[in-house]
Amino acid sequence: MKQENIVHQENKIIPAQIEKEAKKALSYYPELKDIEIEFRYKDEIKKSFMQAQPKFSNLFKGKNSRSYYIFMSRKLNIEGDEFSMDEVPSDVIIGWLGHELGHIMDYREKSAVGLMIFGMRYVTSSRYIKEAERAADTYAVNHGMGEYILKTKNFILNNSDLSEAYKKRIARLYLSPEEIVVLVNKLEEDMEDSDKEKDLEEAEKETN
Numbered sequence: 001m002k003q004e005n006i007v008h009q010e011n012k013i014i015p016a017q018i019e020k021e022a023k024k025a026l027s028y029y030p031e032l033k034d035i036e037i038e039f040r041y042k043d044e045i046k047k048s049f050m051q052a053q054p055k056f057s058n059l060f061k062g063k064n065s066r067s068y069y070i071f072m073s074r075k076l077n078i079e080g081d082e083f084s085m086d087e088v089p090s091d092v093i094i095g096w097l098g099h100e101l102g103h104i105m106d107y108r109e110k111s112a113v114g115l116m117i118f119g120m121r122y123v124t125s126s127r128y129i130k131e132a133e134r135a136a137d138t139y140a141v142n143h144g145m146g147e148y149i150l151k152t153k154n155f156i157l158n159n160s161d162l163s164e165a166y167k168k169r170i171a172r173l174y175l176s177p178e179e180i181v182v183l184v185n186k187l188e189e190d191m192e193d194s195d196k197e198k199d200l201e202e203a204e205k206e207t208n
Helices: 016-026 090-108 112-124 126-157 164-173 177-207
Strands: 005-008 012-015 036-042 050-054 067-073 075-078 081-084
Touching: 012 016, 016 036, 016 090, 036 090, 050 090, 067 090, 090 126, 112 126, 126 164, 126 177
Parallel strands: 012 036, 036 067
Antiparallel strands: 005 012, 050 067, 075 081
């Protein structure tokens, strides 16, 4: 089915099918407001539904001038098991997109040479893949997307239509649901501590 592309905020290109989910995920990343990102369907992405990567055409520009792709597969095919994007709930897509935006946050911290080294290590080292994927999850959780990331992980790990090989790969390389909950709780505690400090500062100002 042909999808109509729309332009969002002048520098985001989003397939109409996932417009709502992409806008929701983007809303958690105000730092990416001025960054050009194209969400694009791709015929095949090995071992994943989605993949974020910088556009090579402006890789060597300044960090704030780079553009990025988030590629999405309409269908995931692993070991003969096929799973369609149309079968994925909206909140899970938001979580998936939030994870990929976490990758872009990570990419923005790297130089052009650093990104090239990252790419080489990603395809040759499972340990490096694990570090990169867990970093993307952490970015998403720290940006307030813990609930969505948790839904995405639970959807994958508890889905009988996805192959056991894919589930094991996700469990091995990404944050577990338990680790996500720990991060979310830590974030909430830090926010509470910050609010208490602000209240104390305000109280001190009032008494002086």
